[in-house]
Amino acid sequence: MMKTHDPSSPSGSPPGGPQSPRTARLADWLWASGHDLRQRAPEPGRDDAVLQAMRASFATRQRSVRRVGWRWALAGPALCATVLVACVWLLGTAPPGESGATVARGSDFIVLVSADRWAAYEKAGAGTAWLVPTDVPRERLALLGLPYDPAAAAEPVHAELLVHASGDVLAMRVLP
Known part of the structure; x- marks a missing residue:
């Protein structure tokens, strides 16, 4: 059993009985805090408002990702085509005798x-x-x-x- 001591008590010693308001168990404090939190439930419309705001934020983020995503879809084929053209050009400009027989x-x-x-x-x-x-x-x-x-x-x-x-x-x- 855990007891607390109030140094400001008039006698300067810990209160002696369980009826003292300064003596309590930690479990009692936690139970009282949990009970208090259960009593303080948010208003009924608050949950719906938060959920709706989260959905709107997600939809906005998805639209911006889709807008940027199509540009990157063309980057891979464009890069491959550029490399292919550069290779063909380099092979065409290599002097004879140095690029093979x-x-x-x-x-x-x-x-x-x-x-x-x-x-x-x-x-x-x-x-x-x-x-x-x-x-x-x-x-x-x-x-x-x-x-x-x-x-x-x-x-x-x-x-x-x-x-x-x-x-x-x-x-x-x-x-x-």
């Missing part, structure tokens, strides 16, 4: 240098380069964008390299 016109050579370097070689004539036979690892075909069998990646491929007088490898021809 390109075949020289009228020959079986795969050009390994830029278009400017290849044009300078063609302008100078065939006397400035040599054909050098060699064996190339089959995995190098994949780097040139050519098909190859990964199971035979270690086997060599017979090829001819077109080497400029400066030592630059200009092109390669794969032999059967």
Whole structure:
């Protein structure tokens, strides 16, 4: 049993009996508070007004979300289309020889240098380069964008390299 003590009592000591107003149990206080809260119910129209205000707020929020939502529905396809157009444009502007294997016109050579370097070689004539036979690892075909069998990646491929007088490898021809 929990008792409280009132220091302002005339005797200065705790009151002695259960009939004292200063002595009470915590459970009694809680019961009295709960009873008081049950007695103070809101007015009947108050619950309906709060519920109606919540519904109006929710409806307003939903309308604003729907208004903004349709704009984002087009963002995904627009972004994909933009990326696709950019990729096609970048592939179209890449210089030959750097974006993969390109075949020289009228020959079986795969050009390994830029278009400017290849044009300078063609302008100078065939006397400035040599054909050098060699064996190339089959995995190098994949780097040139050519098909190859990964199971035979270690086997060599017979090829001819077109080497400029400066030592630059200009092109390669794969032999059967």
